[in-house]
Amino acid sequence: MLRPCAEPEPKAAARPRPQVNESKENENDAQESLRPIQTTFLGKIARVYLTPFSLSNCTSEQLKCSLSQLEEKSNNEVLCKKMKLKKTPEVKMKATPSKSESTLLRSSSKDHSTGHKLGQKSSAEASVLSVDMESSDDDDVHGDNSDLDDFSGLSPYERKRLKNISENANFFASLQLSESAARLREMIKRKSPKCKRKKPKKREDEIGCRRSMRLLKVEPSEISFLPPPVKTTVVKEEEEDPLLPPGPLDMIPENEDDNQLFKGLLQTWAEMSKTCSKSYQKGLSSIKSYKANLNSMVIREDTVRKLVDGSISSVAVHPSETRILVAAGARTGQIGIWDLTQRCEEGGMFRFYPHSRHVGCMYFSPANPAHILSLSYDGTLRCGDFSSAVFEEVYRNERSGLSSFDFFTEDASTLLVGHWSGHISLVDRRTPGMSDEKLSSSMEQIRTVHVHPVHRQYFMTAGLRDIHIYDARCLNSRRRQPLFALTGHTKSISSAYFSPVTGNRVVTTGLDCKLSVFDSSCISSQIPLLTTIRHNTITGRWLTRFQAKWDPKQEGCFMVGSMAHPRQVNIFHETGKMVHSFLGEGLASVCSINAMHPTRYILAGGNSSGKLHVFMD
Template sequence: LFKSAARLHQIATKRQSRVTKRAKPKKAEDETVRRRSMRLQRVEPSGIPAAEELAQLGAEEYPQVPAGPFPMVPEGEMENSKSAEELLATWMRISELEAGCWLVLLLPSLTKGLTMLCRYQDSLKGMVLSQENIRKVVKYRVCSMAIHPSESLLFVAAGDKTGQIGLWNVTCRSEEGAHVFVPHSFSVTCMKFSPCNPAHLLSLSMESLRCGDVTRAVFDEICRSEENLSSFDFLEDNACSAIVGCWDGGVAVVDRRTPGTSPELSADIGFKRTRTVHVHPVNKQYFVAAGSVDVCVYDVRCLKPGGTRPVSSLKGHTRSVASAYFSPVTGSRVVTVCADDTLR
């Protein structure tokens, strides 16, 4: 019995020895640990502000401009410095010189216009860009610009993507020749000096249309909207009324002489969005509007809130239209800029 048991034990031991087990490799001490993101680990990152904190930081960096009149004081100053006062005084002085002859500037004859064009072409050929004529006027990207009509000196206004407006006296070579004002909360997409009174600078952002009056050192609010305004143009030579384009596809008529900040009329022109509006240089009742793929001419006298039919539709655009403008002298032509890399 003992011999049989020993034999059976020997046979069982041999069978088990034939079964090989894979040995588990020992974990090296210097082996790198696989990294997992904090998002997968569901761990809040330390030292990084949450989304609410980022929004609060953005609001602090770009403060919202309150509604209503806003004082014409440079950014970061409680009152105008001596250099800022000199800049505003220069703007006022050159505007007084131009105000007396604005009718001559606005109503040139065709012959005079062609003569000025030839002189302009000759002057372009001799233009040179020098270092003293380069200046960082605003802090961020420039979205619009306006040039004062003065012939005595070059005075420029530039608007950036955060609502800043920089005024620059190019003739002044010192650093005090430029100052920044913040009358808007969003991108300044359109600016124009008043043709009859260049002491007024009208500027448009998504939330408001303002008039900077240098004689009173204030940015008056003409029209206010909920982040919907895109562009504007004057309907009259005296610049008292304007047509305003809206991002929701409509247009509005604004009159500066009417108290309040509501438009006189809001009309539906059938666009998904209205990027630019431009008034005919001779027949001021007509304006051209550019939208997503639409370019149409309208009569401001026929605008209706429930829908307005265009006087003329300019077809052929296959992609988004950035802008459309009448020719400056007669208005007999319209030029459009389209995303298909084509001017029409």
């Protein structure tokens, strides 16, 4: 009804008003005020405020009261609209207001238009709400779908919606969620007693944090300074490998309670005749016969025994031709002697403890077959005399660890000892007190020392990445320049040895997986590289390093352990060709250290678990 009255408003607003003649303007406005633009001004606007409520908590009487109130409000709105329509002629007869009043009327008309729209919306919402409440009331009271048919003005969708609302309300009321929630709260309060956390007690001996005396406003004289903390001296535990006392040690086997067997071994050892130190005087066999003899060497079940505890670091074979005696040195400082002539399970094996750390080098004396000399990393070099059953002390140097030694003279009276620090000592066993002469070298570290078998004034040392050949006549405490330096390895070197008969060849072993053979026939001029053999020498941390050593029976052939499967020990020629591989069911581990009998075809190999494997014909 009010829409046609609001249409002429833009024309009245767009018309200009001259300010010269106000009386005429007012007259014209009085005539034009008969238009319904001024009738949009209404005194009051009906507004409906809605509040949320739950159907489950309301009773039927409360719903009826709310419906009656909504009907009264709607009737009042209709009466107000009728009264405003009756008052419109009076407004038309009134004089037009001033300019300020007209602007006020325009703003009020805009508010009324918006308010009228809101009133329509609120009235529509109120009517829908009233219908919803009536339907819910009917559903709660009667609980039948027939009551919904009374609302003829509602659509089927609204009827279905009202039905769903009532059913949901009845369902949630039947669940009694409020009662169960109250019960849970009571149970939680009962089961969760408030437990106070115990504060840790401060130790009396604990030193508090430092605070400023200036901020505490305390004079320095009133503070008693804490005494300085007492330095606790940590008592070092006993060393894992304590040094044995200096001097001779009794040769007492650790694994034999009955000394009768050991006494029998000493007696047979003393009766053995001396063997010739130079086996090449009997003549060297050809390569063909040498291969045939190697093929006849086999390993049996009774030639594999655990001789020592720990990894084997050195092996030596006695040069006797009547008995088979093999010795092995371990990292624990043990020395094991095995007499293979006795074929019983435990008989013929004896263990001794002449050292505290692992034995790095060991040889039978070329002058006296009843002597075995052993060098240990604990700085001692001892000679085991089986004729007197004593381990005599030959050399001792606790400041510098010993790495290797060799016989400087044929009668074994003078020894050449290498130190890990790179120094060399010339030890004379004939002088009292075992005096030594220190020789300087250009090596940072020495692993092996080997003397030339023919020209014994020359010796060779292998270190980190260098192999030097020295002349002992030209060395003293100041001069340390080598004659030659052999090159060819890119990583650390494990060993370097002259050939046993003539010394015309040198074989070296490095961690770069190379076996190198040099020509040392003319030491005075140069030493060229002859052959390089690719061989896996990476043993890792737990296996002893490989050392390629010459076979004393055959010039130009050397033996070395292998990482290949099945486990084996290889024999190479100086030209790089493989001569033979020792295999067998008894060889199930890597033999890092190997030694050959000087005259017989007997090979002894030691692994890192203390087992000794013997191949023999």
